[in-house]
Amino acid sequence: MIQWYCHNCRVTKIGVTCHVRRDSLILLSLVRNWHPIADFGETFPKYSLVWQAMSVLKDPANGGYLIAEYNGAVAARCLITLEWSDWRNGHCWWIQSVYGVPEFRRRGVFSAMYAWISAEARGRPDVVGLRLYVEQENLPARETYRSLGMKKTPYIMYEDIFPENGGEAE
Numbered sequence: 571m572i573q574w575y576c577h578n579c580r581v582t583k584i585g586v587t588c589h590v591r592r593d594s595l596i597l598l599s600l601v602r603n604w605h606p607i608a609d610f611g612e613t614f615p616k617y618s619l620v621w622q623a624m625s626v627l628k629d630p631a632n633g634g635y636l637i638a639e640y641n642g643a644v645a646a647r648c649l650i651t652l653e654w655s656d657w658r659n660g661h662c663w664w665i666q667s668v669y670g671v672p673e674f675r676r677r678g679v680f681s682a683m684y685a686w687i688s689a690e691a692r693g694r695p696d697v698v699g700l701r702l703y704v705e706q707e708n709l710p711a712r713e714t715y716r717s718l719g720m721k722k723t724p725y726i727m728y729e730d731i732f733p734e735n736g737g738e739a740e
Contacts, residue, residue, distance in 0.1 A: 638683050645674035648683060653701070660698030663691050668702070668711070684718050703727060
C-alpha cells in the first residue's frame with residue numbers, strides 16, 4: 571500500500587508543485603477532462619476512466635495519484651502502484667498513467683514529478699527502484715525518461731487481459 575505522509579511538496583524553480591490527491595472531485599474532473607490515450611489513437615470510454623480512478627481512491631492498496639500544478643494550473647498527473655520483487659527483496663514503484671496537458675508539455679513538469687517520486691521512494695527502505703512502461707512510438711517520453719537517468723531494460727512485456735473480468739480487450 572502506498573501511503574504518503576505529506577500532501578504538499580516542494581515548489582521547484584519552474585513553479586511546479588507536486589502533491590498527492592485523495593480528493594475525488596478534483597481527480598474525477600481530471601479524468602473527465604483529459605483523455606490521455608487519445609494521443610496514440612486508442613480510446614477508452616470515459617466511464618471506464620472514472621471507474622478506474624475511483625478504484626484507486628476507494629482502496630489505497632491500488633496506488634496513489636500524483637498531481638502536478640504549473641503556476642497554479644493543473645498540468646499533469648500519474649499513478650504510482652506497487653510490485654514486490656523477490657529478486658531484489660523489496661518493492662518497485664511503477665509510474666503509470668502519465669499524462670501531461672498538451673500546453674504544459676516540454677516545460678519540466680514531469681521532471682519535477684519524477685524528482686518528487688524518486689526522493690519519496692529513496693526515503694523508504696522497502697522501495698528498491700522505480701519502473702514504468704512507455705509506448706514504443708512515444709519518442710519524446712522515452713527521451714525524457716532516459717534524460718532523468720532511467721534505463722531501458724532488456725525485458726519485453728507480455729500480458730493476458732481478461733475481458734470477462736472487466737479488462738479492456740484490444
